[in-house]
Amino acid sequence: MRARPFPVVVALAAVTACGDPPPPTPDASLDAPRDSGSDARLCAMPGDCPCFTNYDCPVTHACVSQDPNGNSVSCIEGPRGAGLPGSPCTGEADCTSALCVDDSMGGMRCSDVCTSPSTCPAELPRCISIGGQGICARQP
Numbered sequence: 001m002r003a004r005p006f007p008v009v010v011a012l013a014a015v016t017a018c019g020d021p022p023p024p025t026p027d028a029s030l031d032a033p034r035d036s037g038s039d040a041r042l043c044a045m046p047g048d049c050p051c052f053t054n055y056d057c058p059v060t061h062a063c064v065s066q067d068p069n070g071n072s073v074s075c076i077e078g079p080r081g082a083g084l085p086g087s088p089c090t091g092e093a094d095c096t097s098a099l100c101v102d103d104s105m106g107g108m109r110c111s112d113v114c115t116s117p118s119t120c121p122a123e124l125p126r127c128i129s130i131g132g133q134g135i136c137a138r139q140p
Contacts, residue, residue, distance in 0.1 A: 043057065043058060043061055043074070043075040043076075043077070046064075046066055046072075046074050046076055047066070047072065047074050048074065048075075049061070049074050049075035050073060050074050050075075051063035051073055051074055051075050051098075052073070052131065052133055053097045053098050053099055053113060053133075054080050054081075054095075054096065054097055054098040055097065055113065056075065057075035058075065060077055061075040061076055061077050061078065062075070062076055062078050062079065062080045062081075062092075062093070062098060063075055063076075063092065063098040064076045064078075064092065064093070064098070065092060080096060080098070081093050081094040081095040081096055081098065081110070082094075082096060083095040083096060083100075083110040084096060084110060084121075085097065085109075085110050085111060085112035085120070085121045085124065085136060086109055086110065086121030086122065086123040086124060086136075087109065087110050088107060088108065088109060088110075089108050089109060089110045090108060091108075094110060095110035095111070096110065096112075097110060097111060097112045097113065099111035099112060099113075099135055101124065101135070101136075101137060101138070102138060103123055103124065103138050104138040104139050109121075109123050109124055109138075111124055111135050111136045111137065112135070112136050113133060113134060113135055114127035114134040114135060114136050115127065115134055116134075119136075120136035120137075121136060123138075124136035124137055124138055125138075125139060126138070126139065
């Protein structure tokens with residue numbers, strides 16, 4: 001008579017299924033697009049990790065322009081700005097997003113990524129596409 005491994009496999013599967021419950025799945029809607037999965041070790045040198053916003057960088061890094069024209073922008077280890085979308089700024093280092101844009105009053109405001117105008121602050125009420133990424137912008 002041949003041995004039947006099937007009952008053993010089923011029994012092992014049943015015992016395994018009775019173990020500890022799996023860890024909860026993070027809710028991406030709570031922090032998206034925040035906290036890039038980029039590994040900080042991969043961003044050791046300027047230029048290693050190109051970025052558009054701070055959200056493209058590891059949490060220990062900021063998205064910083066390496067030249068005055070903004071042609072070389074990458075994740076650099078260091079602190080991020082604290083300015084929330086709509087708050088005044090003088091440059092990328094002032095904003096949580098690293099996006100500082102012209103406002104309609106001749107100043108500059110921290111912007112943010114967006115998918116629709118409803119996610120933008122009143123000071124930057126439009127969601128426009130730049131390089132395939134939506135950002136909050138002023139009225140024309």
